[in-house]
Amino acid sequence: MENIFDTHAHYDDEAFNEDREELLGLLQNKGVSHVLTCGTDLMSSYRSLQLAQKYDFIYCAMGFHPEDIAEERKGDLDVIRDLLKSEPKAVAVGEIGLDYHYDDGAPREEQIDLFRRQIEMAKELDLPVIVHDRDAHEDTFNILKEMRPKGVVHCFSGSVEMAKEYVKLGFYIGVGGVVTFKNARKAVEVVEAVPVESILLETDCPYMAPTPFRGQRNDSSLISYVAEKIAEIKGLTPQEVCDITNKNAKEFLGIK
Numbered sequence: 001m002e003n004i005f006d007t008h009a010h011y012d013d014e015a016f017n018e019d020r021e022e023l024l025g026l027l028q029n030k031g032v033s034h035v036l037t038c039g040t041d042l043m044s045s046y047r048s049l050q051l052a053q054k055y056d057f058i059y060c061a062m063g064f065h066p067e068d069i070a071e072e073r074k075g076d077l078d079v080i081r082d083l084l085k086s087e088p089k090a091v092a093v094g095e096i097g098l099d100y101h102y103d104d105g106a107p108r109e110e111q112i113d114l115f116r117r118q119i120e121m122a123k124e125l126d127l128p129v130i131v132h133d134r135d136a137h138e139d140t141f142n143i144l145k146e147m148r149p150k151g152v153v154h155c156f157s158g159s160v161e162m163a164k165e166y167v168k169l170g171f172y173i174g175v176g177g178v179v180t181f182k183n184a185r186k187a188v189e190v191v192e193a194v195p196v197e198s199i200l201l202e203t204d205c206p207y208m209a210p211t212p213f214r215g216q217r218n219d220s221s222l223i224s225y226v227a228e229k230i231a232e233i234k235g236l237t238p239q240e241v242c243d244i245t246n247k248n249a250k251e252f253l254g255i256k
C-alpha cells in the first residue's frame with residue numbers, strides 16, 4: 001500500500017523516545033506519505049512542531065487536550081495562536097475537545113470553556129480542528145453544530161445517527177484501529193453508513209494498534225490494516241481507500 005495519510009499521531013509521546021528517528025525515517029518506505037502529529041498541551045505542541053519542521057512529510061496540530069487542561073496557563077493560547085499564524089507546517093488546532101470519562105477529570109465547565117476558545121481561535125485563523133470526544137457525545141456535537149468550525153471527530157465513537165449528522169454538517173469521521181477489533185460492531189456500522197469521502201484514516205499512535213497488534217505500540221504503517229478493513233466494508237481495494245482518504249485529508253488540512 002502507498003499514499004497512507006495518518007491524520008492523528010502523537011510522535012512526541014515518550015513511547016517513541018527510544019527509536020523515534022529510526023521509526024520516522026522508515027515510515028515513507030512503508031507506504032506512509034503524510035502524518036499529522038497532534039499536540040496535547042503547550043510543550044507537546046512545541047515538540048510536534050519541531051518534528052514537522054524536521055520532516056517534510058510531517059505536519060502538526062497544536063492545542064490543549066481536555067485531559068491536559070490543567071497545564072494551560074494564561075497566555076498559552078496566544079503563544080499557540082502566534083505559532084499557528086507564522087508556521088507553515090502547523091495546519092490545525094488540536095487535539096481539543098471534551099472528555100467525561102474520568103470522574104476526577106477536569107470540571108466540565110472548564111473543559112467546555114477551553115474547547116470553545118480553541119474553536120474560536122481555529123475559526124479566526126481559518127484552520128480545521130482535531131476533536132477528541134470521549135463519553136461527551138451530546139455536548140461535543142452541540143458545540144460543534146453551533147460554532148461550525150471545519151473539523152474531524154477523531155476516533156469516532158458515537159452512534160450511526162450522530163455520524164450521519166456530522167457528515168451533513170461537513171465534518172469528517174476519524175477511523176483508526178478500533179474498526180479492526182473483534183467487538184467493533186458500532187465502528188463497522190459507522191463506516192458502512194458514511195461516505196468514504198467523509199472518512200479520514202488515523203492511528204492515535206502510540207495507542208490503538210489494530211488487530212493483530214492490539215495492545216502493542218502503534219505507528220502509522222499499521223494503518224494498512226485499517227484500510228484493509230474499510231475496503232472490505234466498502235467494497236473497495238485497500239489502495240483505493242488510501243488514495244481517497246489521502247485526498248480527503250489534503251483537502252481538509254489545506255495541503256497541496
Ligand code: NI
Pocket residue numbers: 008010038095204
Ligand atoms: Ni490523540
